[in-house]
Amino acid sequence: MTTARPRSRGAPDSPAAPPPWTEGLELTDEQRTAQAGFADFARREILPHADRWDREEHLPGEVVRALADEGHLGAWAPREHGGAGLDPVTFGLLNEALGHACSSVRSLLTVHSMVIRAVTRWGGSRLRSRWLPALASGTAVGAFALTEPEAGSDVASLRTAAEKTADGYRLTGGKRWITFGQAADVFLVFARCDDGPAAFLVERDAPGCTVEPVTGMLGTRAAMTAHLHFDGCAVPAEALVGRAGFGLNAVAADALETGRYSVAWGSAGLARACVEASARHAAAREQFGRPLAQHELVQRLITEMAVNTSAARLLCLRAGRLLHSADPQAVEAVWSAKYFAARSAFRAAADAVQVHGARGCGPDAPVQRLLRDAKIMEIIEGTTEIQQTVIAQSVVRELAGPAGLSAPAQNRGVHSGG
Structure with a gap:
């Protein structure tokens, strides 16, 4: 990925001097300009509201749209699909700025970027052409669905099953503690096939997919965590990300x-x-x-x-x-x-x-x-x-x-x- 100037509104012409104990990062001029823009955005749009969002356990649609308008939701997406194509250091600086203001907002960027990464590297051409522009622009938001009741750190205990059908797959099982699961449009779901574990891009409104909101979390309360349930959830064959066994x-x-x-x-x-x-x-x-x-x-x-x-x-x-x-x-x-x-x-x-x-x-x-x-x-x-x-x-x-x-x-x- 190459460096791209973020679309931050009102970014300072030059970044404010950091405290002496934070010097030594040796950033490029472009990265420092991006860093200042990220910090300015977080200071204006996120920090004043972070405590309220935490109490309400909710991120309003306005903040998601603001992230999308700035190009931040497409930070990790390739330019050819409408993303910013940020280099890893600049992407990291964006995460630092959001984490400084509100970890719930940063969590949204995290899981959304994980889905972008998976589709970019492992998705088929039809999957990439359909979803990457939407994910890059923020018109669709992605969430990462791996954890299960018996498969947290031990992902080898994955139990969600994907049964092969004539025109795709049918998912049965459940996922737990899915960040932004309450509002995501599409989920990167991991399940077991006959040929081994696989990953699927599952739309929120797919028949058989239900979302259960989770409240009262210890932290990142505004990250809108949810449990997912799949009851014979039908997904098309092109929803497969990579191939069975690579999940x-x-x-x-x-x-x-x-x-x-x-x-x-x-x-x-x-x-x-x-x-x-x-x-x-x-x-x-x-x-x-x-x-x-x-x-x-x-x-x-x-x-x-x-x-x-x-x-x-x-x-x-x-x-x-x-x-x-x-x-x-x-x-x-x-x-x-x-x-x-x-x-x-x-x-x-x-x-x-x-x-x-x-x-x-x-x-x-x-x-x-x-x-x-x-x-x-x-x-x-x-x-x-x-x-x-x-x-x-x-x-x-x-x-x-x-x-x-x-x-x-x-x-x-x-x-x-x-």
């Missing part, structure tokens, strides 16, 4: 790489929001006759969040550059970036609440929303524990060889969380 280790693994990369940058943005909120509060709030910022224990907390956030951003940048060059190390780099950024975001959010004290626990405190959202980052697109296993296996394999592993990794890279 998990090819289509799902590739899409989940996009998801992990998006979550990594979004986590870095969330962590940065925690640093900024803590610094402002510590400078303004006095205890024992002096600002909190002058108390050493508070200084320690702010130092940890700031340094870890900087490190997370650098890991994300490294992953983006390796993805752009199609380097074989990109997969491990994405895993490392997501692992560190998600953990850093949760620690930063917990410390931000601590710095704010009782105020941080209040229902209207943005930092308590950040804390709830940050916990979700440690679960989605590969839990922290799964990532520890995969990263450790990679290190041992590289430094000690295959003999250092007691058993080969199964479904490497195919871990959705949940």
